[in-house]
Amino acid sequence: MNRLTLSEQFFRDQASAAASGGLSTVLNRFSLLARMLASEIMRAGFVGKLGYTGTTNVQDENVRALDVISNDTLLQVFENMPMVCGVASEEMEEVHILPGGESGKYIVSVDPLDGSGNVDVAGQMGTIFGIYRRRTMSGVPTLADFLQPGRDLVAAGYVLYGPCTMLIYSAGGPVNGFTLDRSIGTFFLTHPNIQIPEGEGSYSVNEANESKWDDKTKAVVRAFRTQQTKCGKRAARYAGALVGDFHRTLLKGGIYMYPGEVKKPEGKLRLLYENAPLAFLCEKAGGAATDGRQRILDIVPTKLHERTRQQGRRPRSWRDARVAGASGASARAAARTDSEGADRADHWPITGRSARGRPWCWPAASSRQRAAGRAGSPACTCAGSAARCCSGR
Numbered sequence: 001m002n003r004l005t006l007s008e009q010f011f012r013d014q015a016s017a018a019a020s021g022g023l024s025t026v027l028n029r030f031s032l033l034a035r036m037l038a039s040e041i042m043r044a045g046f047v048g049k050l051g052y053t054g055t056t057n058v059q060d061e062n063v064r065a066l067d068v069i070s071n072d073t074l075l076q077v078f079e080n081m082p083m084v085c086g087v088a089s090e091e092m093e094e095v096h097i098l099p100g101g102e103s104g105k106y107i108v109s110v111d112p113l114d115g116s117g118n119v120d121v122a123g124q125m126g127t128i129f130g131i132y133r134r135r136t137m138s139g140v141p142t143l144a145d146f147l148q149p150g151r152d153l154v155a156a157g158y159v160l161y162g163p164c165t166m167l168i169y170s171a172g173g174p175v176n177g178f179t180l181d182r183s184i185g186t187f188f189l190t191h192p193n194i195q196i197p198e199g200e201g202s203y204s205v206n207e208a209n210e211s212k213w214d215d216k217t218k219a220v221v222r223a224f225r226t227q228q229t230k231c232g233k234r235a236a237r238y239a240g241a242l243v244g245d246f247h248r249t250l251l252k253g254g255i256y257m258y259p260g261e262v263k264k265p266e267g268k269l270r271l272l273y274e275n276a277p278l279a280f281l282c283e284k285a286g287g288a289a290t291d292g293r294q295r296i297l298d299i300v301p302t303k304l305h306e307r308t309r310q311q312g313r314r315p316r317s318w319r320d321a322r323v324a325g326a327s328g329a330s331a332r333a334a335a336r337t338d339s340e341g342a343d344r345a346d347h348w349p350i351t352g353r354s355a356r357g358r359p360w361c362w363p364a365a366s367s368r369q370r371a372a373g374r375a376g377s378p379a380c381t382c383a384g385s386a387a388r389c390c391s392g393r
């Protein structure tokens with residue numbers, strides 16, 4: 001069977017966008033990065049590259065040997081790439097300005113090795129990337145070129161390193177998935193035009209953090225765990241690698257959450273390197289991604305290593321809440337609920353499919369429920385049909 005290769009798809013994207021070819025050249029670099037890291041990960045055990053380096057990174061996390069290799073390989077791959085003027089990486093405190101990139105019109109933001117906690121146990125890992133057009137005309141790029149909201153992405157994707165190596169991306173059009181044929185080092189189209197399926201799927205969250213969540217978040221996850229949502233049966237799945245959990249949700253439906261905690265409302269996941277690129281793909285695949293108040297794609301980053309922050313503002317109107325995905329009744333309830341304590345609103349990035357336009361319902365407790373000390377109906381972003389049933393329609 002004559003399968004489309006990744007390079008052929010890049011050139012199709014280029015032709016359909018009547019583009020100059022810069023973007024497909026940049027995307028091609030990510031396929032090279034994917035093949036190089038797939039080989040590094042596979043060989044890590046042979047060459048003693050498992051385990052820690054004894055240092056910590058800008059995220060205050062212990063650095064693994066493969067984190068360093070991944071980031072070094074990223075910089076090597078983009079070193080002589082005149083289309084790209086700068087790289088922002090989860091592993092680097094500052095942006096990396098590429099020599100000779102002054103005329104480059106793109107910047108890239110990358111999580112070189114997501115799920116590095118799985119390195120020693122041969123679990124799923126990934127690379128997540130976002131490509132933006134720079135804002136400044138030319139010259140050395142400024143921070144403003146990097147601190148762009150996800151809605152301005154021109155392309156985004158991820159690589160999944162697991163039983164097979166896959167590269168999934170969108171350049172503004174459909175989300176396509178390619179699988180690496182290691183024997184010839186070529187990615188072939190295996191998952192064209194991915195749409196998050198309606199129906200059951202799984203719920204994915206690290207429930208070990210439950211004691212740190214606020215009551216609403218506890219109520220929502222408890223509802224999934226006890227199958228109390230009207231979204232049908234949901235199996236609990238958690239790979240401990242965002243790319244792995246997101247990939248399953250993209251192909252099988254369901255919901256992925258990394259909630260904020262009472263003491264750390266902004267949560268763990270990084271906006272530029274993790275949430276924005278995956279939110280871009282999620283929406284292109286018919287799903288929704290929110291921090292509980294607004295589309296993740298509308299959050300304008302204020303610093304490089306920002307975690308999806310707490311908005312701390314009440315939706316200005318139920319239209320605003322609607323943009324954040326709440327449906328009619330719950331949007332108004334959300335607006336009311338919020339006026340009683342902006343910081344009560346939980347902020348947790350969630351992604352999942354929804355019937356067009358009604359991603360999820362806000363767990364706003366009605367006054368009667370509050371009087372009875374009960375939480376509102378559970379929030380969920382789940383397969384379309386469930387979204388309809390959750391909001392009682």
Ligand code: FBP
Nearest residue numbers: 113114115116117206240241242243
């Ligand atoms: P990095 O590995 O890039 O730091 O990503 C964070 C991450 O590992 C995600 O991949 C994963 O979903 C999450 O953290 C797991 O966190 P926790 O162990 O707290 O559930």
